Amino acid sequence: MSTLQDQIKQVIETEPVAVFIKGTPEAPACGNSMRAMQALWQAGAPIVAVDILPDPRIRQELTSLTEWPTIPQVFVKGELIGGADITEELNASGELRAKIDEALGEHTQFVRTVELTLE
Amino acid sequence: MATSTLQALLDQAFPGGEVSVEDRTGGGDHFQVTVTSESFNGLSLIEQHRLVNAALAGPLADGTIHELRIRTKGTA
Numbered sequence: 486m487s488t489l490q491d492q493i494k495q496v497i498e499t500e501p502v503a504v505f506i507k508g509t510p511e512a513p514a515c516g517n518s519m520r521a522m523q524a525l526w527q528a529g530a531p532i533v534a535v536d537i538l539p540d541p542r543i544r545q546e547l548t549s550l551t552e553w554p555t556i557p558q559v560f561v562k563g564e565l566i567g568g569a570d571i572t573e574e575l576n577a578s579g580e581l582r583a584k585i586d587e588a589l590g591e592h593t594q595f596v597r598t599v600e601l602t603l604e
Numbered sequence: 605m606a607t608s609t610l611q612a613l614l615d616q617a618f619p620g621g622e623v624s625v626e627d628r629t630g631g632g633d634h635f636q637v638t639v640t641s642e643s644f645n646g647l648s649l650i651e652q653h654r655l656v657n658a659a660l661a662g663p664l665a666d667g668t669i670h671e672l673r674i675r676t677k678g679t680a
Contacts, residue, residue: 515671516671517671517673552654553654553657554657554661554664554665555657555664555672565650566650567649567650567653568653568674569673570653570673570674570675571649571650571653574649575649
C-alpha cells in the first residue's frame with residue numbers, strides 16, 4: 486500500500502483539478518470549503534475532492550507538502566492556486582475559468598470524491 | 605484571541621502597510637484580515653497570501669485561528 490503522502494501527491498499530480506476540503510462536496514463541513522467548491526463549479530471545473538476530516542494525518546501530510554496552513558487547498562494541474570479567498574477572487578475576475586480552460590482544453594464538468602486509504 | 609494580537613503581528617510584518625482585522629463572528633477565532641502593502645507589488649495572489657500566512661504562522665499553528673479570510677492588495 487502506498488503511503489498517505491504518496492496518495493496525496495498522486496491526487497495532486499494526476500487530477501486536473503483537485504481540492505482538499507473539510508467534509509464532502511454534498512455536505513461541506515466548513516464555509517470556506519463550500520466557497521471554494523462553488524467557485525470551482527462556477528468556473529466549469531471538473532472537481533476531484535478529498536475530505537481531510539477522516540484522519541488528522543491527511544491534513545498534516547498535505548500541509549507539509551504545500552506549506553499552506555489552511556483548508557481548503559485548490560490545485561490546477563498539480564499547482565496550488567490557493568485557498569477559498571484566492572479561488573473566489575480568481576473566479577470573480579474570470580481568471581479561474583481561463584486558467585482551467587487553458588490547462589485542460591475542452592473538458593466536461595463533474596464532481597468526484599477520492600477516498601484515501603489509511604493504514 | 606483579540607484582533608489586536610493579529611493586528612500587531614501584521615503591522616510588524618508589513619511596516620508602512622494598511623492592515624485591518626475583523627472578528628467575523630465575535631468568537632475570537634474567525635477572522636477577516638485585509639492588508640495593503642508595497643511588499644505585495646509584483647507578487648501573485650498565492651505569494652501574497654503566503655506572506656500573510658507566514659506573519660500569522662503562530663496563531664495558525666496553535667489553532668487559535670480557526671478560520672482565516674485574507675484579502676491582499678499591492679500599492680502599485
